[in-house]
Amino acid sequence: MTKTAAIIGGGVIGGGWAARFLLMGWNVRVFDPDPEAERKITEVLENARAAMPGLSDRMLPDEGALSFCSSISSAVKGADWIQESVPERQELKRTLFQKIQAHCDDNAIIGSSTSGFMPSTLQKGATRGSQIVVTHPFNPVYLLPLVELVASPANPPDLVERAEETLRSIGMYPLKVRAEIDGHIADRLLEAVWREALWLVKDGIATTAEIDEAIRMGFGLRWAQMGLFETYRIAGGEAGMAQFLAQFGPCLKLPWTKLTDVPDLSEALIEKITSQSDEQSGAHSIRELERQRDTNLVAMMRALKWADWGAGAHLNIVDAAQPAPAWDISKPIRIIQRAVPLDWTDYNGHMTEARYLHAFAEATDRFMEFIGCDSDYIAAGQSFFTVETHIRHLDEVLAGAKIHIDTQCLVGKGKKMHLFHRMYEGDRLLATGEHMLLHVSLETRRSVLPTGAIKEKLEQIAQAHAALPWPDGAGRAVGQGAK
Ligand SMILES: NC(=O)C1=CN([C@@H]2O[C@H](COP(=O)(O)OP(=O)(O)OC[C@H]3O[C@@H](n4cnc5c(N)ncnc54)[C@H](O)[C@@H]3O)[C@@H](O)[C@H]2O)C=CC1
Ligand SMILES: C[N+](C)(C)CC(=O)CC(=O)[O-]
Numbered sequence: 001m002t003k004t005a006a007i008i009g010g011g012v013i014g015g016g017w018a019a020r021f022l023l024m025g026w027n028v029r030v031f032d033p034d035p036e037a038e039r040k041i042t043e044v045l046e047n048a049r050a051a052m053p054g055l056s057d058r059m060l061p062d063e064g065a066l067s068f069c070s071s072i073s074s075a076v077k078g079a080d081w082i083q084e085s086v087p088e089r090q091e092l093k094r095t096l097f098q099k100i101q102a103h104c105d106d107n108a109i110i111g112s113s114t115s116g117f118m119p120s121t122l123q124k125g126a127t128r129g130s131q132i133v134v135t136h137p138f139n140p141v142y143l144l145p146l147v148e149l150v151a152s153p154a155n156p157p158d159l160v161e162r163a164e165e166t167l168r169s170i171g172m173y174p175l176k177v178r179a180e181i182d183g184h185i186a187d188r189l190l191e192a193v194w195r196e197a198l199w200l201v202k203d204g205i206a207t208t209a210e211i212d213e214a215i216r217m218g219f220g221l222r223w224a225q226m227g228l229f230e231t232y233r234i235a236g237g238e239a240g241m242a243q244f245l246a247q248f249g250p251c252l253k254l255p256w257t258k259l260t261d262v263p264d265l266s267e268a269l270i271e272k273i274t275s276q277s278d279e280q281s282g283a284h285s286i287r288e289l290e291r292q293r294d295t296n297l298v299a300m301m302r303a304l305k306w307a308d309w310g311a312g313a314h315l316n317i318v319d320a321a322q323p324a325p326a327w328d329i330s331k332p333i334r335i336i337q338r339a340v341p342l343d344w345t346d347y348n349g350h351m352t353e354a355r356y357l358h359a360f361a362e363a364t365d366r367f368m369e370f371i372g373c374d375s376d377y378i379a380a381g382q383s384f385f386t387v388e389t390h391i392r393h394l395d396e397v398l399a400g401a402k403i404h405i406d407t408q409c410l411v412g413k414g415k416k417m418h419l420f421h422r423m424y425e426g427d428r429l430l431a432t433g434e435h436m437l438l439h440v441s442l443e444t445r446r447s448v449l450p451t452g453a454i455k456e457k458l459e460q461i462a463q464a465h466a467a468l469p470w471p472d473g474a475g476r477a478v479g480q481g482a483k
Contacts, residue, residue: 002027002064006079008072008096010037013113014085016141018066019048023142024170025061030068031075038068048142055143073103081166083135085113094125101127109163111135115187118180120152129154133163136184145173148184192259199258216310225296230281234289241277245270299343327370329464332406332422335366340401350396356423357391360433363405363421371457382448384417384437392432392473401425408471412462415439415447420471432473
């Protein structure tokens with residue numbers, strides 16, 4: 001039977017919870033006295049529908065039903081999970097739990113999104129404190145897996161286990177916090193950075209933008225894939241965490257922070273940290289960790305390039321600043337020169353099939369720009385669409401290899417642009433890609449004749465290339481020549 005979640009408080013976080021439960025197939029009832037709550041949640045849900053299902057490579061369950069309730073009782077009655085996400089005010093939350101417990105099932109789980117209150121604090125005054133746990137999520141709740149699951153001694157272990165299972169079943173990563181503490185784990189870390197940042201702005205050392213650049217161009221990327229301790233283990237070089245502590249331990253006594261209450265780096269603490277770090281990361285050598293870190297960073301930074309944001313936008317600016325090559329059209333044009341990125345390789349240890357098309361598509365894009373079909377031309381309403389592609393995989397190539405693509409224009413007449421790309425590593429022919437494109441109107445989505453400078457440039461190149469030998473493999477069908 002479809003399960004039901006009641007979301008009490010449908011703001012930033014409640015809206016995110018509603019989206020996650022719904023997209024994971026739960027029915028969701030929302031109670032929020034804000035007359036704007038329905039509009040806000042509907043908008044958040046639209047974003048979540050575009051973003052969350054594509055994170056999975058499997059089909060998510062059918063979306064559940066969303067309803068808005070005019071009372072707490074109608075929202076929580078019979079619900080399997082109740083998620084409280086009202087503002088961070090202790091008394092408000094405590095009063096609400098009493099109202100919720102007057103109507104909800106005894107075996108329902110009540111999770112609180114509180115960023116900092118301990119479960120035992122929230123349980124005070126409740127009818128059944130044992131039913132309430134902290135399930136602290138991270139914004140956006142429908143994308144980020146982390147949820148800190150914090151229990152108090154009043155919570156029976158089987159309820160905590162059920163909570164953990166439920167959170168996993170909606171795709172979250174419940175991190176069980178060993179002991180109650182104000183601010184849990186993650187907000188303690190975030191608060192430290194936040195408090196330092198406030199000082200830096202107040203003291204005029206950095207602007208808000210400069211602080212954000214300091215994070216997103218550098219250590220923020222590292223934290224996303226290895227966290228703090230594994231990153232610093234690598235920073236200790238071959239001697240790992242012990243060396244890191246030896247080198248940077250004394251800095252704890254320097255005025256590097258406004259948060260001056262630091263633990264004494266005693267022998268016992270050093271031993272505790274190094275042995276936990278060994279247990280966490282000791283299965284890999286420092287070199288292996290470095291390679292893994294590099295793979296992760298390349299994949300993440302290339303994803304940011306695609307989004308043209310943060311460190312990725314910076315990389316795009318660096319690329320664009322490269323001088324444009326002077327292309328010679330009397331021979332196939334060397335349209336691409338690049339290295340094979342780490343995230344283009346597969347389980348066979350070489351460039352994966354889809355990336356050949358990726359590289360050839362890049363070559364086509366560059367060729368389009370060369371003849372004048374650039375972003376301004378496309379924004380004005382015309383472009384080319386690829387209608388047929390034939391790729392031959394002739395030899396393998398590994399990550400890091402320098403490749404180039406030479407492009408020959410076989411036909412550039414009327415609406416047709418017929419291109420033949422050859423991909424090489426040095427003199428070694430790796431693959432060919434043959435592509436037929438049609439010039440189109442982006443308004444009608446139909447083919448139309450190109451005019452003006454584009455038509456002239458394309459015809460000029462096609463004429464020059466007509467003098468070249470017809471490429472070996474052009475016009476081939478699949479299987480031709482196979483033994
Ligand atoms: N915003 C954030 O980054 C994060 C917030 N949290 C926690 O989530 C909780 C909610 O925070 P936000 O969503 O940011 O706040 P918010 O202000 O965006 O949303 C709170 C919602 O609760 C509603 N509300 C107020 N009184 C209510 C009541 N008596 N019954 C039902 N609904 C009521 C408000 O109308 C509002 O829509 C807080 O405990 C906060 O610490 C947790 C993780 C991240
Ligand atoms: C700022 N905050 C304390 C509300 C942050 C959180 O609780 C978690 C988050 O999403 O950063």
